[in-house]
Amino acid sequence: MAAISNLGDHPNSAPPSSHPRDLGAWIFLATVFLSLICIALLARNIFAAAQHLETAKRSAETVARDLAEVGAKRKAGQSDIVQCELREQNAGKLTWGPCWEEIQKRPDIARLVNAMEPGNPVFGASCDGTDDAIGRITIDKGTPWFSAGNTGTTFASSDSEDSIVSETPLRIQVCNRWGEPVKVQEIKF
Amino acid sequence: MSEPSLTPMNEKPADPAPESLGKRIYSFLLDPDVKDNLQRPIENFIACLILLNVGAMLIEHIPEVYEPNRKLFHFFDTVSIIVFTLEYVTRFALCPYQKAFAGKRFPRLAYAMSPFAVIDLLSILPFYLSAFIALDLRVLRVLRLLRLLKLFRVLIPAWKEFRQLNKGRTFRQHVHAIVWPSRYGGQIQIFCDLFIIFWVLISVLSVLLETVEAVHYILAVEFAVLDSIAVAVFTTEYLMRIYSCVEDPKFKRPYMGRAGYAATPGALIDFLAVIPFFLEALLHHLFDLRFLRIFRMLRLLKLTRFSDATKLVWDGIKREAGTIGASFFVMLLVIILCGALGYMFEHAAQPEKFESIPTSVYWSVITLGSVGFGDISPVTPMGRFLASLMALLGIALIAIPSGILAAAFTDQLRMEREAIGNKIAAMMEDNNIDADEKAHLEADARRLHITHTELDGMIETAQRHRLEDQALRTEFNLSAANIDAQLAFEQFRGILKQMHDIVRVSDQQLVSIMGRDGVATPLEKLIFEQVANEKRASTGV
Numbered sequence: 001m002a003a004i005s006n007l008g009d010h011p012n013s014a015p016p017s018s019h020p021r022d023l024g025a026w027i028f029l030a031t032v033f034l035s036l037i038c039i040a041l042l043a044r045n046i047f048a049a050a051q052h053l054e055t056a057k058r059s060a061e062t063v064a065r066d067l068a069e070v071g072a073k074r075k076a077g078q079s080d081i082v083q084c085e086l087r088e089q090n091a092g093k094l095t096w097g098p099c100w101e102e103i104q105k106r107p108d109i110a111r112l113v114n115a116m117e118p119g120n121p122v123f124g125a126s127c128d129g130t131d132d133a134i135g136r137i138t139i140d141k142g143t144p145w146f147s148a149g150n151t152g153t154t155f156a157s158s159d160s161e162d163s164i165v166s167e168t169p170l171r172i173q174v175c176n177r178w179g180e181p182v183k184v185q186e187i188k189f
Numbered sequence: 190m191s192e193p194s195l196t197p198m199n200e201k202p203a204d205p206a207p208e209s210l211g212k213r214i215y216s217f218l219l220d221p222d223v224k225d226n227l228q229r230p231i232e233n234f235i236a237c238l239i240l241l242n243v244g245a246m247l248i249e250h251i252p253e254v255y256e257p258n259r260k261l262f263h264f265f266d267t268v269s270i271i272v273f274t275l276e277y278v279t280r281f282a283l284c285p286y287q288k289a290f291a292g293k294r295f296p297r298l299a300y301a302m303s304p305f306a307v308i309d310l311l312s313i314l315p316f317y318l319s320a321f322i323a324l325d326l327r328v329l330r331v332l333r334l335l336r337l338l339k340l341f342r343v344l345i346p347a348w349k350e351f352r353q354l355n356k357g358r359t360f361r362q363h364v365h366a367i368v369w370p371s372r373y374g375g376q377i378q379i380f381c382d383l384f385i386i387f388w389v390l391i392s393v394l395s396v397l398l399e400t401v402e403a404v405h406y407i408l409a410v411e412f413a414v415l416d417s418i419a420v421a422v423f424t425t426e427y428l429m430r431i432y433s434c435v436e437d438p439k440f441k442r443p444y445m446g447r448a449g450y451a452a453t454p455g456a457l458i459d460f461l462a463v464i465p466f467f468l469e470a471l472l473h474h475l476f477d478l479r480f481l482r483i484f485r486m487l488r489l490l491k492l493t494r495f496s497d498a499t500k501l502v503w504d505g506i507k508r509e510a511g512t513i514g515a516s517f518f519v520m521l522l523v524i525i526l527c528g529a530l531g532y533m534f535e536h537a538a539q540p541e542k543f544e545s546i547p548t549s550v551y552w553s554v555i556t557l558g559s560v561g562f563g564d565i566s567p568v569t570p571m572g573r574f575l576a577s578l579m580a581l582l583g584i585a586l587i588a589i590p591s592g593i594l595a596a597a598f599t600d601q602l603r604m605e606r607e608a609i610g611n612k613i614a615a616m617m618e619d620n621n622i623d624a625d626e627k628a629h630l631e632a633d634a635r636r637l638h639i640t641h642t643e644l645d646g647m648i649e650t651a652q653r654h655r656l657e658d659q660a661l662r663t664e665f666n667l668s669a670a671n672i673d674a675q676l677a678f679e680q681f682r683g684i685l686k687q688m689h690d691i692v693r694v695s696d697q698q699l700v701s702i703m704g705r706d707g708v709a710t711p712l713e714k715l716i717f718e719q720v721a722n723e724k725r726a727s728t729g730v
Contacts, residue, residue, distance in 0.1 A: 024443075025360040028432040035424050042470040043417035050413040057406070176409075178479050183402060 049134060049177040056135035056174040057184055059112045059121045063137060064172040064185040066108050071189035075167060086165070096141065096168075097160025125157040127175035134177050142169030142186075164189065215286035218279065221346075232343055235276060239339050240387075242269050246333055253407045266333075270316045273336070277309045305342050312336040347376035365433035368426060372628075382495055385426055389491050392419040396485045416485070420466040423488070427459045455494055462488040497636035501605065505597035513597075516590045520557075523586060527579050528553035534572040557583035602637065609633050613651040620655070622648065657683070685720075692720050 070084055079085040084099035103109065104123075112121045114135070124136040141158035144151065155171045162168075168189045173181040208216075216223050218231060245265055249255045255262060284290045284300035293299040300306050315332035354373045355363050366373035367381050374381075395412050398404045405412065431447055434456075440446035450456055465481035472478060493499040506513065528550035535543040542565045543549050552565040556579045567576050609630065616626045634644045656679040692699065703709045703717055 022360070024432070028361075028364070028428065031432075032425055032428050035428060036421055039417060039421045039424060039466075042467070043414075043421075046413050046417060046470060047410070050410040054410055178473070178477075180479075182406065182409075184406075 046177075052135050053174060053176055053182070055113075056121065056137060057182070060137045060172050060174045060184040062108050062112060063121075063139075064187055066103060066106055067139075067170060067172070067189055068185075068187040070103055070106075071167075071170075071187060074189075084164070094163060094165045095160065096158050096162040096164050099164060100139075100158075100160070124175075127173070127179045127181045133175040133179050136175040138173045138175065138181060140171040140173065142171060144169070211283060212286045215283040219283060219287070231276075235272070236340060236343050238269055238272060239336055241265075242333070242336050246330060249330070251408065251411065266316070269336075270313055273309070273313045273339070277306075277313060280306070280309070308335075308338040308341060312339050343376075344380070347380060350375045351377040361433050362436060364429050365436040368429045368433060369437075372625075385422070386492065386495060388419050388422045389488050391415060393486060393489050395419075396482070396488075416466065419488070420463050423459065423463045423491075427456075427463060430456065430459065458487060458490045458493075462491055498638075501601055501637075502598055505601035506594070508601065509593055509597035512593050513590055516593055520586050520590070523582065524553050524557060525550060527557065527575065527582075530575050531567065531572060534569050534575060535567050538569050538572070553579065556580060557586055559583050559587075605637050606639070609637065609639070610647060610651065613648055614655070617651050617655045688716070688720050689724060692717070692724050696721060696724070 070079060070081060073079040074081075074084050074086050077086065081099065081102045083102045084094070086094070114121050122136045124133065124138055126138055127133050127136060139158050140155040141162050142153040142155045144153050153169050155169075158170070169186060170189045171186045172184045174184060176182050216226060218227050220226060221228050245262060249262060281297060281300060285296040287296075287300070289303075290296035290299050301310075312335050315329055315335070319329055351366070351374070354375050355366055358366075358373065362373070365371070366375075367378055370378060392415065395415050398408070399412050431451060434440045434450035435443055435446045437450075440450045442449075451460070461484060465478075465484045469478045469481050529546055531552055532543050532546045532549040535549070543552070548565070555562055555565075556576055559580065567573050612633070613622070613630065616622050616630075622630070630644060630648075631641075633639075634641070639647075656676055699717060700721075703714055709717070
């Protein structure tokens with residue numbers, strides 16, 4: 001047969017050993033094992049954070065549903081929360097803070113649990129990238145804009161002094177493990 | 190060289206006993222010992238179907254995806270079951286022709302009791318049972334996971350083959366054979382490659398879909414799980430490669446060899462594919478490492494290891510690096526000069542747009558590249574004239590490196606094909622290409638996208654050239670010519686060619702010699718006349 005190199009058959013390979021698993025093999029296996037353990041531990045943390053975020057998302061969905069319900073009622077003039085109701089006598093003094101305080105007392109929201117620790121869900125102004133912010137629920141208030149024939153809505157953190165005398169777009173978000181907001185829903189309140 | 194046939198020429202070989210229809214169907218569909226039948230494609234198809242089934246089972250757990258597509262999932266499940274049932278019935282019916290059961294008294298019963306048949310049955314039984322017994326959906330889903338066991342039908346023979354190929358070899362050599370292509374890898378090495386490719390694609394797809402807000406909202410946990418599994422797979426692969434790379438003579442020193450391997454582009458890509466996961470998970474408290482997430486896209490580069498075309502292009506680029514570098518240098522000069530001219534002509538008229546030479550260089554790149562965003566455009570006559578020239582110049586400027594790259598690729602391909610030709614010629618030293626050599630050539634042919642027909646043509650051409658060379662170079666080899674008719678013919682042809690050459694250079698002298706009495710025999714005269722006439726006819730003399 002003509003001399004050609006065999007595919008992947010390296011002449012300098014170690015000769016076959018009578019003990020196929022030498023010290024190097026054990027070190028290799030131990031390294032693989034430890035790496036997989038390390039990945040599993042890190043993955044467990046990531047998975048736990050993802051699960052917490054899912055819980056927070058479910059809570060945020062409940063909040064969004066309740067806000068949408070209150071919003072629909074107040075527009076129809078049937079709201080059971082006076083601080084939120086769109087009425088002539090409320091004109092000019094209807095603000096987000098007192099209304100939100102009352103909404104939080106509604107049973108569906110009051111019974112929600114915090115994704116991170118025992119207690120109610122954490123409502124915050126924004127996602128700031130800190131550990132405490134993971135799973136935080138934020139409610140941003142939208143401001144419509146018109147420019148050069150285009151329209152849109154800009155969202156910013158809602159303030160308790162913000163007026164809600166007219167229909168107000170709200171965006172409900174939760175903070176993920178990187179402190180980024182994850183949009184849950186946008187509603188008209 | 191081919192063995193002389195022991196069968197007398199005029200005696201026909203005895204007709205083999207006619208095969209039954211069942212045997213023929215078995216040979217065509219299921220016999221692993223028959224080359225080029227449907228056995229391998231069928232097994233691959235079944236393996237793909239099993240993987241799709243597992244994927245479907247996992248997706249079914251996501252209500253947002255499953256609920257709107259419930260009918261589609263059910264349809265797929267039914268089709269899968271039909272295919273698996275057909276497979277089971279066919280194997281059951283044809284098992285008497287299978288070597289393992291051919292000699293048994295009750296071959297079908299023996300087959301039905303065999304582990305593979307039990308696995309096949311278990312994979313379809315829950316579906317039929319659910320038609321008669323009200324099974325809990327969760328139990329049914331768990332039972333459907335039994336389909337995964339069908340993969341053993343492919344994996345176990347591959348593992349046995351792997352063990353056989355690596356008998357007496359070290360553990361490290363085993364690991365090397367799994368992750369690197371070699372004659373010891375067999376099917377297991379191919380499965381390993383496919384497994385890695387599968388996870389690369391899954392992982393990259395996850396990264397892409399994670400940026401789709403609606404998808405990520407639903408599948409955030411699933412993406413986290415998939416990423417962790419992908420990292421576990423890629424880390425194990427990376428460690429296996431680092432551990433076993435010393436089997437390659439290039440990296441044979443235990444420490445420096447491994448360090449050398451770790452610095453290769455392939456190993457660096459493997460490293461970058463996993464390191465963002467660890468850094469992000471361990472250090473996200475200290476630094477904002479969100480940007481590392483995009484590095485997960487680098488996993489796509491892992492696929493270049495499995496693409497021979499990439500190596501071909503890379504080799505071509507390396508070979509033409511000087512020329513390509515020169516063309517890029519010219520391009521850089523033109524870009525900067527045009528940017529500077531643009532600044533000179535336009536700065537006074539539009540100081541806010543052509544505010545500096547770097548800004549003008551941006552405009553120059555956009556114009557020369559024929560992109561023309563339009564955010565910066567010239568307004569002065571000279572500026573517009575320059576822009577027009579640049580638009581035309583840009584075409585040529587882009588065409589030069591493109592042409593060089595295309596030529597480099599073509600040249601590389603041609604050189605590699607010529608190398609195969611030389612390799613075939615080297616293999617033909619003993620007038621024979623054995624199975625190992627053929628496998629080697631076929632691997633090369635696959636790499637260069639040469640078809641089987643083309644390869645056979647190359648081998649035939651090499652054989653013919655070899656025989657011609659042999660006939661011309663060697664003296665009469667009567668013993669060889671006696672055995673090999675083709676060689677005898679080539680030698681005859683060689684002699685005839687030599688006769689033509691002799692007549693061509695000394696026609697008149699030969700005529701005078703042939704004319705003398707008693708010098709040439711009648712046969713010699715006849716042959717000479719024939720050759721000379723042929724030569725005169727061809728030259729028109």
